[in-house]
Amino acid sequence: MARLLVYLAICVSLLEVVYGASRTTPPAGAKVVRAGTTTSGEFGTLSAAVSSLPNDSSSQVIFIFPGTYSEQVYITRTGPLTIYGYTTDTTTYKSNQATIQAGVDATQAGSDDASGTLRVHKNDFKMYNVNVKNTFGVGSQAIALSQYGSRVGLYACGFYGYQDTLYANVGTQVYLRNYIEGAVDFIFGRQGLAYFGGNTIGVKGAGYVTANGRESNDSGSYVFNANTIVTASGASSNVTARTYFGRPWGNFAKVIFKNTVVTAPFNSALWSQWNVGDPRTDNILFAEFNSSGSGVSGASRPSFATVLSASQASAYSISSAVGSDYTSWVDMSYFI
Numbered sequence: 001m002a003r004l005l006v007y008l009a010i011c012v013s014l015l016e017v018v019y020g021a022s023r024t025t026p027p028a029g030a031k032v033v034r035a036g037t038t039t040s041g042e043f044g045t046l047s048a049a050v051s052s053l054p055n056d057s058s059s060q061v062i063f064i065f066p067g068t069y070s071e072q073v074y075i076t077r078t079g080p081l082t083i084y085g086y087t088t089d090t091t092t093y094k095s096n097q098a099t100i101q102a103g104v105d106a107t108q109a110g111s112d113d114a115s116g117t118l119r120v121h122k123n124d125f126k127m128y129n130v131n132v133k134n135t136f137g138v139g140s141q142a143i144a145l146s147q148y149g150s151r152v153g154l155y156a157c158g159f160y161g162y163q164d165t166l167y168a169n170v171g172t173q174v175y176l177r178n179y180i181e182g183a184v185d186f187i188f189g190r191q192g193l194a195y196f197g198g199n200t201i202g203v204k205g206a207g208y209v210t211a212n213g214r215e216s217n218d219s220g221s222y223v224f225n226a227n228t229i230v231t232a233s234g235a236s237s238n239v240t241a242r243t244y245f246g247r248p249w250g251n252f253a254k255v256i257f258k259n260t261v262v263t264a265p266f267n268s269a270l271w272s273q274w275n276v277g278d279p280r281t282d283n284i285l286f287a288e289f290n291s292s293g294s295g296v297s298g299a300s301r302p303s304f305a306t307v308l309s310a311s312q313a314s315a316y317s318i319s320s321a322v323g324s325d326y327t328s329w330v331d332m333s334y335f336i
């Protein structure tokens with residue numbers, strides 16, 4: 001009997017690896033967020049659950065039941081925090097059922113950061129299977145995730161916006177197996193040390209996937225590995241030939257795309273200067289290795305773009321992006 005149970009347990013964990021596992025109930029000790037809850041001890045919004053946490057060094061967990069939560073959430077507590085969204089498949093963003101959304105733009109809010117639907121201003125943060133949306137739409141900076149922490153991991157989440165969706169601005173951070181949608185400069189930031197692996201990146205309209213704002217030869221960079229860049233559902237027709245891997249917000253921009261499959265219909269230059277008359281290309285590294293797909297066929301890159309050899313490309317990795325201690329804080333089960 002005991003042997004049979006061990007055998008069954010092994011089968012279940014193999015199935016979880018192959019097909020993904022559910023997470024439909026809160027882990028022991030988690031604060032519970034549930035839309036419309038009347039149960040004592042539960043919270044109707046993520047902000048209320050965050051506010052209930054002690055601001056100390058303890059590790060805390062929040063679980064979010066299915067629903068759309070309309071709020072901006074600002075997290076500053078000191079100790080580690082993990083947020084889990086309800087899902088029937090933890091391995092992918094595709095089954096996410098918990099969504100945090102707001103529609104504030106930077107003009108209203110006073111800054112890019114203040115417009116963020118979710119603002120992470122703390123270290124040691126992890127989030128799994130939650131969608132974060134800024135629904136403002138076309139016309140101004142409007143951030144979904146504003147990220148200022150170190151040792152921050154986002155796993156199988158969805159980030160939705162149009163201009164400036166994902167503000168990877170400060171600190172060591174990894175984005176693994178997420179969906180990231182936008183049009184203009186939608187992965188951007190000044191001093192972020194960021195690694196992006198296995199994400200699906202959806203292009204919604206004419207623009208630039210990245211706008212790295214590195215302003216000096218600091219340790220920041222954006223390293224992308226094994227991501228897929230697609231046309232987002234409902235994208236405007238002007239994506240065609242008017243979308244690029246990136247443009248330099250700062251003139252030390254450092255962006256490396258390895259092993260990318262591009263099916264979005266990129267401009268054949270693949271990379272852009274900042275603006276006509278203000279190129280900002282003098283100290284940048286805009287590099288690729290092994291790009292493939294219809295979006296890059298017939299490419300004719302500008303002189304400020306670099307195609308890396310395999311050995312040159314090996315210098316850019318999760319370790320070069322976020323530091324060699326990454327296994328101590330990254331959930332390696334999502335790593336690619």
Ligand SMILES: *[C@@H]1O[C@H](CO)[C@@H](O)[C@H](O)[C@H]1NC(C)=O
Nearest residue numbers: 050051055056075076077078
């Ligand atoms: C928690 O403490 C940190 C460090 O003192 C502080 O910066 C932050 O504002 C505090 N957050 C809350 C919610 O009190």
Ligand SMILES: *[C@@H]1O[C@H](CO)[C@@H](O)[C@H](O)[C@H]1NC(C)=O
Nearest residue numbers: 138205206207236237238239
């Ligand atoms: C692309 O099309 C959308 C939808 O029509 C429009 O709002 C946006 O301004 C266009 N972008 C550019 C750069 O023309």
Ligand SMILES: *[C@@H]1O[C@H](CO)[C@@H](O)[C@H](O)[C@H]1NC(C)=O
Nearest residue numbers: 216217218219252282283284
């Ligand atoms: C930037 O710094 C790195 C070492 O940190 C050095 O190898 C490189 O030459 C520097 N680049 C420039 C443009 O100063």
Ligand SMILES: *[C@@H]1O[C@H](CO)[C@@H](O)[C@H](O)[C@H]1NC(C)=O
Nearest residue numbers: 226227258259260261290292
């Ligand atoms: C090139 O990238 C594709 C897509 O990520 C991958 O399947 C393939 O193994 C890569 N080839 C090399 C030589 O790394």
